Amino acid sequence: MEDVLDVYEMPYNHIRPVVCMDEKPYQLLGDVREPLPMRPGDDRKTDSEYKRNGTCSIFAFVEPLGGKHHASVHEHRTAVDWAHEIKYLSDVMYPDAEKIILVMDNLNTHKPASLYRAFPPAEARRITRRLEIHYTPKHGSWLDMAEIELNVMTRQCLARRIEDINLLRSELSAWETERNNDEAKIQWHFQTGDAREKLISLYPTYITADH
Incomplete structure (x- = not known):
């Protein structure tokens, strides 16, 4: 916990950016009956x-x-999916860092080893060397500021039915653009x-030298 908090106290440095990452499952839901369209002064009616x-x-x-943001959607949540997102982080979001x-x-897929499942060893090592990883403690995921980002995303973009993955990608792309702007x-x-x-109460009891 203190390791993560120390990271958060570091001053802003564009060549050593602090980035928080998280992921969440999302259920795609469609309407059985066509919603009634919105009218002036009236909400959209959804069954x-x-x-x-x-x-x-x-x-x-x-x-x-x-103030930099990125959101993406994958059909699955595998080690390879995570690895491709980390490559995007390294080579597209922060190529000059x-x-x-x-x-x-500390999810089991959030490991440098996952990069070796997705890329040749030299490429996996190149990406790994660009990272300085700090894990939140067990039962301490609230320390990850990406959870705040996901909560904002849910309120602003996901609090409705989205029926297919392509529409979800489109909606999140628009949301990401607005957040970055x-x-x-x-x-x-x-x-x-x-x-x-x-x-x-979470700290261990320490023993003094006298004892």
């Missing part, structure tokens, strides 16, 4: 019955101090001193 069109996985990246400081949860940033206020005071 409560829906049909399930399968699930997919949404990957989200956010640079809290730089000296080092990308990446914060994420706004350079929406995240202000993190919880620091190490706060943790040692408010979460003292």
Whole structure:
């Protein structure tokens, strides 16, 4: 926990950006009956019955101090899917960065080994060398600011029925563009001193030299 909090206290540095990453499952839902169109002063009427069109996985990246955002959709949530997203992070989002400081949860697919499942060894190693990875602790995923990004995404874009993956990709692309145009940033206020005071019960009991 303190390791991640130390990262968040670092000043903004465009050549060593701090980026948070998270992913979430999403259920694609379609309407059984055609909704009634909106009218002036009236909401769109949607029937409560829906049909399930399968699930997919949404990957989200956010640079809290730089206001840079990326969201993408994959049919599955595999090690290879994650690896391709990390390659995009490295080569498209931050090609000129000296080092990308990446914060994420300790999911079994969120490992440098996943890059070796998707790319030849030399390419996997090249991408790995560009990363400085910091994992949130077990049961501490709330420390990942990408969770805040996913919550904003849900409120602003996903709180409705989206019936197929292509439409979802289109909607998230438009949302991502707006977030990047706004350079929406995240202000993190919880620091190490706060943790040692408010979460003292989580710390181990230390033994002094006298004992």
